[in-house]
Amino acid sequence: MSTPTPQEQRVAIVTGGSRGIGRQTVLRLASEGHAVVVNYAGNREQAESAVAEAIAAGGQAIAVQADVADEKAVAALFDTAEATYGGIDAVINAAGRMYQAPIADVDLDALDALFRTNIRGTFVVAQQAARRVRAGGAIVLFSTSAIGLAFPAYAPYVASKGAVEAMTMILAREMRGRDVTVNTVAPGPTATALFLDGKDEATIAKLAAQPPLERLASPRSQPSSPPRPVTGSTARSSAPTAASSDHNLLLLRQVIAPCGGTDQPRRTTGRASSPALPTPIRTRRS
Numbered sequence: 068m069s070t071p072t073p074q075e076q077r078v079a080i081v082t083g084g085s086r087g088i089g090r091q092t093v094l095r096l097a098s099e100g101h102a103v104v105v106n107y108a109g110n111r112e113q114a115e116s117a118v119a120e121a122i123a124a125g126g127q128a129i130a131v132q133a134d135v136a137d138e139k140a141v142a143a144l145f146d147t148a149e150a151t152y153g154g155i156d157a158v159i160n161a162a163g164r165m166y167q168a169p170i171a172d173v174d175l176d177a178l179d180a181l182f183r184t185n186i187r188g189t190f191v192v193a194q195q196a197a198r199r200v201r202a203g204g205a206i207v208l209f210s211t212s213a214i215g216l217a218f219p220a221y222a223p224y225v226a227s228k229g230a231v232e233a234m235t236m237i238l239a240r241e242m243r244g245r246d247v248t249v250n251t252v253a254p255g256p257t258a259t260a261l262f263l264d265g266k267d268e269a270t271i272a273k274l275a276a277q278p279p280l281e282r283l284a285s286p287r288s289q290p291s292s293p294p295r296p297v298t299g300s301t302a303r304s305s306a307p308t309a310a311s312s313d314h315n316l317l318l319l320r321q322v323i324a325p326c327g328g329t330d331q332p333r334r335t336t337g338r339a340s341s342p343a344l345p346t347p348i349r350t351r352r353s
Contacts, residue, residue, distance in 0.1 A: 076127070078152040080144065082106040082135050082162035082192055085113040088209075088254065089161030093117050096157075097126025104148045105130045108162065127152070135162045135188035145195045156204040158196035160189055163209060167220040178223050185227035193238055193249075202246040208235055210253040228253075239298045248298035 079096050083089035084105035093103050094117070103121055105128055107114035114130035121128035131147050133140035148155050164184040166177045189208055196206045210228040213221050232251055239249040 076100065076102050076152065077156045078102045078104070078148060078154055079157040079159060080104045080106060080148050080155060080196075081159045082133075082188075083108070084159075084161065085110055085117050085130075087161070089159070090117050092159055092161060093121050093128065094124055097121035097128055098124040100126055101157075102127040102152045104128070104144070104151070106133055106135070106144055106162065108132070108134060135160070135192050136183045138191050138194075141191045141195055145199055149199070154201050155196075155199050156201050157207070158192065158200060158205075159207045160192045160196075161209055162188060162192075166223050168223060169220050170222050173223060181223055181227055185224075186230045189231050189234065193234065197238060197242060197247075200247050204247050206238070206242075206247060206249045208249075208251045210235075210251045212253045214253065242298075250298060 077100070079101050081089050081093050081096070081103060084093045084103070085107040090113075093105050096103050097120075103126055105114050105117050105121070107130060109132070111130065111132065114132075118128040118130045129147070129151060131144050133144040135141060145155065162184065164181050166181040168174065168177070193206060193208065200206060208231050210231050211225065214225050214229055214232070232253075235249055235251040242249055
């Protein structure tokens with residue numbers, strides 16, 4: 068596993084990169100000069116559109132199809148990234164599936180499909196990332212701030228994301244000595260297709276009314292704070308409970324630390340929660 072020199076371009080894989088928060092992550096990384104591998108499950112047209120926008124933003128990008136729960140397809144995704152750009156410095160696993168139902172009414176086949184993507188898929192992506200991300204890199208997983216809010220009918224989705232948070236702390240400890248951070252971002256309710264699909268207008272309006280600003284977060288935001296390298300933590304959006312609901316990319320920038328250089332703060336490791344972070348972030352479950 069090689070360590071990039073300051074002259075080398077940073078390379079990121081973003082799963083679920085064709086839409087929603089994943090797509091905005093692709094565009095932000097590209098605008099900062101990253102080479103980005105845009106993973107998608109099935110919509111090639113959206114993925115190619117994201118690639119075109121990423122290139123226009125100043126980065127390099129390619130689209131690669133892979134089911135995140137298929138270990139052979141994910142291994143091929145990582146192979147393509149290494150063959151194309153020479154290595155991998157960040158992996159952002161934004162791919163996910165949503166299923167909601169009261170516990171008494173849960174369809175177990177739908178539950179299995181949800182867990183296959185959100186739990187098995189996270190394991191498969193994290194496994195390859197743990198093997199291949201270069202020193203100075205970052206692994207970013209996704210949870211949800213709904214874990215602390217106990218919305219009715221969210222039990223299947225929240226259960227799948229609780230598994231991701233548990234995995235984060237363990238993987239961070241397993242990566243000790245590698246100079247690779249492992250963190251989870253837990254956005255609040257965000258106006259993405261994943262969130263909106265299957266909900267009627269009344270349900271969306273009810274959820275949008277939870278934040279004081281009475282609106283859903285946007286997958287697009289303009290971070291104003293530099294990243295702070297922590298590991299083993301969950302950066303939980305305060306969108307449902309604080310004055311601002313547009314901090315998804317700020318959360319990401321807190322956990323994707325720049326590779327290389329001697330002016331970066333010393334990374335912490337094996338922490339259940341991060342040190343003090345900017346106001347929009349809560350790192351401990353309420």
